[in-house]
Amino acid sequence: MYEKLEIDFAGRKLSLETGRLARQAHGSVLATYGDTVVLATAVSQYESRPNMDFLPLTVDYVEKTFAAGKIPGGFFKREGRASEKEVLTSRLIDRSMRPLFPKGYDCETQVIVTVLSADRDNDPDMLSLIAASAALLISDIPHKGPVASVRMGRVDGKIVVNPTHTELEGSDVSLVVAANPESIMMLEGGAQIVDEETILEALFAAHEAMQPIFAMQEELRRRAGKPKREFAVKERDAVLLAAVEKSIGDGIEKALATKGKKERAAALYAVSDKVVTALFDNFPDRAKEIIDACDHLVRTRVRMAILDDDKRIDDRKSTDIRNVSADVQVLPRTHGSAVFTRGETQALATVTLGTSSDEQKIDALLGERFKKFMLHYNFPPFSTGEVKFLRAPSRREVGHGALAERALSPILPDEDDFPYTIRVVSDVLESNGSSSMATVCGGSLALMDAGVPTKFAVAGIAMGLVKEGDKVRVLTDILGDEDHLGDMDFKVAGTKAGITAIQMDNKAGGVSKDIMRQALHQARDARLFILDVMEKALSTPRKDVSSYAPRIVTLHIKPDKIREVIGPGGKVIRGLVEQTGCKIDIEDDGTVLIASADGVAMEKAISMIQAITAEPEIGKIYHGTVRKIVEFGAFVEIMPGTDGLLHISQISNERIRRVEDVLHEGDEINVKVLDVDRSGKIRLSMREAEQESGKNK
Secondary structure, three states: OOEEEEEEEOOEEEEEEEOOOOOOOOEEEEEEEOOEEEEEEEEEEEEEOOOOOOOOEEEEEEEOHHHHOOOOOOOOOOOOOOOHHHHHHHHHHHHHHHHHOOOOOOEEEEEEEEEEEOOOOOOHHHHHHHHHHHHHHHOOOOOOOOOEEEEEEEEOOEEEEOOOHHHHHOEEEEEEEEEOOOOEEEEEEEEEEEOHHHHHHHHHHHHHHOHHHHHHHHHHHHHHOOOOOOOOOOOOOHHHHHHHHHHHOOHHHHHHOOOOHHHHHHHHHHHHHHHHHHOOOOOOOOHHHHHHHHHHHHHHHHHHHHHHHOOOOOOOOOOOOOOEEEEEOOOOOOOEEEEEEEOOEEEEEEEEEEOHHHOEEEEEOOEEEEEOEEEEEEOOHHHHOOOOOOOOOOHHHHHHHHHHHHHHHHHOOOOOOOOOEEEEEEEEEEOOOOHHHHHHHHHHHHHHHOOOOOOOOOEEEEEEEEEEOOEEEEEEOOOHHHHHHOOEEEEEEEOOOOEEEEEEEEOOOOOOHHHHHHHHHHHHHHHHHHHHHHHHHOOOOOOOOOOOOOEEEEEEOOHHHHHHHHOHHHHHHHHHHHHHOOEEEEOOOOEEEEEEOOHHHHHHHHHHHHHHHOOOOOOOEEEEEEEEEEOOEEEEEEEOOEEEEEEHHHOOOOOOOOHHHOOOOOOEEEEEEEEEOOOOOEEEEHHHHHHHHHHHO
16 A cells, blocks of 8 residues: 655655555555665564574664765675765664664564665665654554654754754754654764754754654554454463572572672572572473562662662662773883773774875765774673674674774864874773773773874763663663663763763653753763873873874975976875975875975975975076076076076176087076076076175185
């Protein structure tokens, strides 16, 4: 059945249609916003996967280059592995949709969103999330949608819903917000150091703005939706649960009191193993259910201890932060390095400084661009005491790296003041809660250690939430177990003055504005505490870059001199590089960047480029070489590649009949520049140069 709905949203037309494309998918929706078009499909198997204790959901966001009228680069001329943008958008959709599947649903499910048309005003990510929600909503797949999404900006002090790319360039806030009709589900974005109240205003303005999109999806479901397949959440066996609770006694509390993540996990495993053994005779072949019941009791008791007694797993109060330490200059040959440790989470951050030739070229749907700042996050298996194959960066690693990169970008110096390409690498050495925020702290210190003149220091903290009815606890600096057992993972990074990056995943039934405000202000207090610790390690950026980092000197030459420095086929600039060992980059506006760790070599390169690009000054005496003799005078090279005419009348005070009587090709003589006309022709005088030399004597 074909159906199409349209509404005006934020000044542009938003449409959802179904029944025309991808009709064999369990749900498919074509969504259009401006000239951006995406196709979302949802398919779920009807058979459960055996022994599955999590939702087997796969979300793939795919950009087709034809959507922007482009042909892929590379040898194969077709789309290859997912780009960073595709990975991040896939995560946005996944994180928004996953919590709304019913608990226990274990049929393999796949959501694919394909960008079919892309304009330069509307980013497909927001539209893709709406389309994915609509596809699930009209399908027979059990899902508690709808979900809507908007991007929020602030231009000239005013909150803007779905700003265009042009408007975003002047915005100090860029947030992608996803929500269901009751509450905000997911948040991802950055800001140019803004206060908490501005973020709150943007979040709840977003939720209010989404209401027409919820209504639109519900109307599409009413018109074209399929009946949902039957799925009943499996209830726990009350008899078995009571037996487990009796057998377990106070074993959970004793195990939770164990210090150390690995030791605590081992103690909890021993408790459940003991219960399985004790109940084997009464409940044969039900070990998996017994273990699940043990896990349920752990979750319940941990949450009740937090809500009733403000007692967390490691005996902290809700606002307490684990022990924090920071060290800088920990590696001798890197350009900058730092180790940041918070409890059992530790990140080693390093900084490498490069030139403009090290920039990353991004070939995106919206056009090519170059990145001068990159942050790469690595999460090796030993950080959690595990053994795994080392593979390409996972989606999680890409996402955490992007979050940390967003957090640090606002405090970087302007390119004119610091023309380096900067790469930060964070290797997580230990992990028990919020290694991405440890990366922000370590990355900020490593930048300062490298001599990058950052504007401020940046720190980050992960907040959690436990909510049962009217009982609420907002937790500061959550452990990995608290993330797993809690209702929210809320990461906030910023300076002393304000927020630079924020990310939230919400598993609770609803988060009020008051809870959000408390979480933001509690995060601010924690951030200020951590910034004080970081300041003791290094309070300001080092005054100079590492001796192992290249020094970069910037020269400005006239654009019409660029070809002289480059030379035919790059001959001149290759010669300069070979003779000096410096890296030399020339931009279209005449900016020349010379990079070298050798000061003498850099001075030589500067002198050679200045000699090539120098222009003759009227009245100045030059030591030149006679290059060509003609009947009326001689052509003298006064600078590399620059010749002037020495007329026969200007050779000597005495009358001469033939130029060859005085000069020969290859002679080195002093000449004075008499004039440079509009076309660049130079008139020289040998006799006036000799007269001036005589006066000086």
